[in-house]
Amino acid sequence: MEEGAPAVRRWEDPAVRKWEDPAIRRWEDLDTDILVKIFLSFDVLQLTLGIANVFNSCELGSNPPYIAIYRCPQLRRLVMPAWNRIKKDVICKAIRTWRCLESLTMPSIADPPYLIEEIALNCKNFSELKVIGPFDVLFASTIAKFLPNLKVLGLRCSMIVKDALMLILDDLPNLEVLNISHCLLLPPSMPEKIIKKLDKIILQKAAPREFLTCTEHSCIMCQRT
Structure with a gap:
């Protein structure tokens, strides 16, 4: 890294996470029922192709069709x-x-x-x-x-x-x-x-x-x- 360049800190770094606003909830903290309602707002093609990349921090979001397709x-x-x-x-x-x-x-x-x-x-x-x-x-x-x-x-x-x-x-x-x-x-x-x-x-x-x-x-x- 060049001298004087700003350090890149990842969100997982505890030094970064300590500044997190406690009022803001993370995807992985959401209740399952809330996640299901979010998934149901998308059509099946979106669920199959792209949404996993959006919710990749959430365990349930890594395979959203498994959750949502049952409820259509x-x-x-x-x-x-x-x-x-x-x-x-x-x-x-x-x-x-x-x-x-x-x-x-x-x-x-x-x-x-x-x-x-x-x-x-x-x-x-x-x-x-x-x-x-x-x-x-x-x-x-x-x-x-x-x-x-x-x-x-x-x-x-x-x-x-x-x-x-x-x-x-x-x-x-x-x-x-x-x-x-x-x-x-x-x-x-x-x-x-x-x-x-x-x-x-x-x-x-x-x-x-x-x-x-x-x-x-x-x-x-x-x-x-």
């Missing part, structure tokens, strides 16, 4: 861009309170049955699912088994195994909208290759629905892959 019983639409920080039992317990949930946007997960079955058991009005990432036969068969009345399925910018797509087209008779825009369609036997053009069978099966897709010749994004 009227939640209808949920976007979960990250799944790795949420345990299975936590998200399942939350879903049991989301009786009104209608739409979920989520990344692909390795074990979809535990989640999809929980949605089927507890969210009777659920009608829209959007998945980002690899979409295989296990995911497709799980949806067909537990959510046969699904209305909208979005797989935009995902990697889809062809057999999974065929299963969706065959086993979801109530599906009204299927979005596979900017997707990579992979043959089951040669996953390192990409199917550049949808065949007639796929197009015929998709015909009764609103089928959103793009072609290599008209889509700039797909031309880059």
